[in-house]
Amino acid sequence: MxxxxxxxxxxxxxxxxxxxxxxxxxxxxxxxxxDGNAGIAIAKKRQLDVIFLDLEMPEPDGFATARAIRAFSSxxxxxxxxxxxxxxxxxxxxxxxxxxxxxxxxYETLIEQIEKFTGVKxxxxxxxxAAKHSSVEPSQDTDRTQILDLQAVNARLKNNTSLxxxxxxxxxxxxxxxxxxxxxxxxxxxxxxxxxxCHTLKxxxxxxxxxxxxxxxxxxxxxxxxxxxxxxAQMNNLKKHIxxxxxxxxxxxxxxxxxxxxxxxxxxxxxQIKQKLTCVLNNLETDVGLAQDELDxxxxxxxxxxxxxxxxxxxxxxxxxxxxxxxxxxxxxHP
Numbered sequence: 001m002x003x004x005x006x007x008x009x010x011x012x013x014x015x016x017x018x019x020x021x022x023x024x025x026x027x028x029x030x031x032x033x034x035d036g037n038a039g040i041a042i043a044k045k046r047q048l049d050v051i052f053l054d055l056e057m058p059e060p061d062g063f064a065t066a067r068a069i070r071a072f073s074s075x076x077x078x079x080x081x082x083x084x085x086x087x088x089x090x091x092x093x094x095x096x097x098x099x100x101x102x103x104x105x106x107y108e109t110l111i112e113q114i115e116k117f118t119g120v121k122x123x124x125x126x127x128x129x130a131a132k133h134s135s136v137e138p139s140q141d142t143d144r145t146q147i148l149d150l151q152a153v154n155a156r157l158k159n160n161t162s163l164x165x166x167x168x169x170x171x172x173x174x175x176x177x178x179x180x181x182x183x184x185x186x187x188x189x190x191x192x193x194x195x196x197x198c199h200t201l202k203x204x205x206x207x208x209x210x211x212x213x214x215x216x217x218x219x220x221x222x223x224x225x226x227x228x229x230x231x232x233a234q235m236n237n238l239k240k241h242i243x244x245x246x247x248x249x250x251x252x253x254x255x256x257x258x259x260x261x262x263x264x265x266x267x268x269x270x271x272q273i274k275q276k277l278t279c280v281l282n283n284l285e286t287d288v289g290l291a292q293d294e295l296d297x298x299x300x301x302x303x304x305x306x307x308x309x310x311x312x313x314x315x316x317x318x319x320x321x322x323x324x325x326x327x328x329x330x331x332x333x334h335p
Contacts, residue, residue, distance in 0.1 A: 004118040005029045005046060009039035009065065010054040010080065012200055013174060014167040014207040015103065019052070021163040022107045026122050028114065034292070036065035048075045050117045052101065052110075055081040056199045063095055070096035076117040080105070082203050082218070104206045106156055147241075147248040149209035165253060171208050172249040175201070177313035179239050186229065193319070195224035201242070208249065213241040273298065274331055280311075281327045284320055291315075 006028050008019045016032050023030050031046060033039035036057055043051065051069065055062035066077050076098040101113055111122045150164070157163055178197060185194035198221035205214030216238055220230055230238070276298045283291035292315060299305075299312050307330055314323040 003027050003029050004049040004114060004120050006114065007031045007033065007039060007042055007046065007048050007051045009033045009036065009051065011035055011057045012203050013170045014204055017163065017166050017170060018157065018207065019110065021160060022110055028122065036060035039065055040068050043069045043073055043075070050114055051075050051077045052080055053077055055079055056196065058196060066096040078113055082206065103203055104156065107158060147210060147212070147244050148252060149211055150252070153209040167207055168249040168253055171204050172246045175242055175246055177310060179242050181313065191224050191227050195221055198224055205245065210245045213245050216241060270334065274334065277327050277331060281324060284324055
C-alpha cells in the first residue's frame, strides 16, 4: 500500500482545514466530508484504508455514522472528539470504532494513527519543517494575546502561516451569528442544537488558541446536555467572548503576516441571486455539499448582505430546515 486512502468526517471547518494542510504533501489520498451522510456516501464509493470520524455532529452523529459504515465496510474507524479520553473510551469499547484521537490533534498524532492502522511509513513533507514557514507573530496588544494563544497555535501547526490565517478567517466568518443562534435554540428548548453549537465553539476555539471561549463552550455543552439553562452571567460572558475572539481574529489577520488581496467581487443582479438561491434550496434535499458550494459562491459575490450572511450562518449551524424557510421567505419577498 503506497498511497493510503484516508477519509475525514467532521462538521467543524477548521478541523478539515488542518487535516488537509497536514496531509497535502504526503503520499496519502484524502477525502473530506462535513457531515455523516456525506461520509457514508464516500465510504460506499471509495476503497478506504482509514476513516477519521468526529463523534459530535448533527444527525447522524459519529456513533450512528460508524454503525452505518460498519454495515458494509471493515475499514478501521478512528473516533475524534474533544471529550475526556477516559469518559469516551467506555462508549467506544462497545461500538464500531477501532481507535481514538483527541482534538485538537497534532501532525504527529495524526501521522501516528495513519501509520498504526495502515502499516505504511508516512514521509514527513518539506513543508512540515518549521523552518520552511514564517510564524504568525502574536500581537503586542496585551488584550488580544489574552484572547488568542497564538504561540501555542504556532507550535501545534508547525508555524504554518497560511493554515493559521485560514482557520482564523474561518472562525471569524462562521461565528458572526453564533450567539443569536444559541439564544434561539435555548428559547425553543432545542437542547440538541444548543449543545452542538457549544461543542463547535469548544473545538473551534481550541483550534485558534481561544482558550477562554473553548472552556466556556465546554461548560455550556455539558449544561445543555443536561438541559440546564445557562445563567445570565454565562450568557453575557459567552456573548462577550465570541465578540472578542472574532475581533481578535480579524485584528491578527490585519496586523500579522501580509494577506493576499481579495479579488473584487463579481457583479451579480437580483435575478441571478434568486436563481442561485433556488439551486441551493433544491440541492438541500439531494446534495448538501453542492448546496454549500453554491451558497459559499453567492456569499463571495455579495459583500455585506445580511440576508445571505444569515443563510450562511444557518448552514454552518446545520439548521437546514430553518435555512430552507429563510430562502423561501427571501424568494417570496423579492419578486
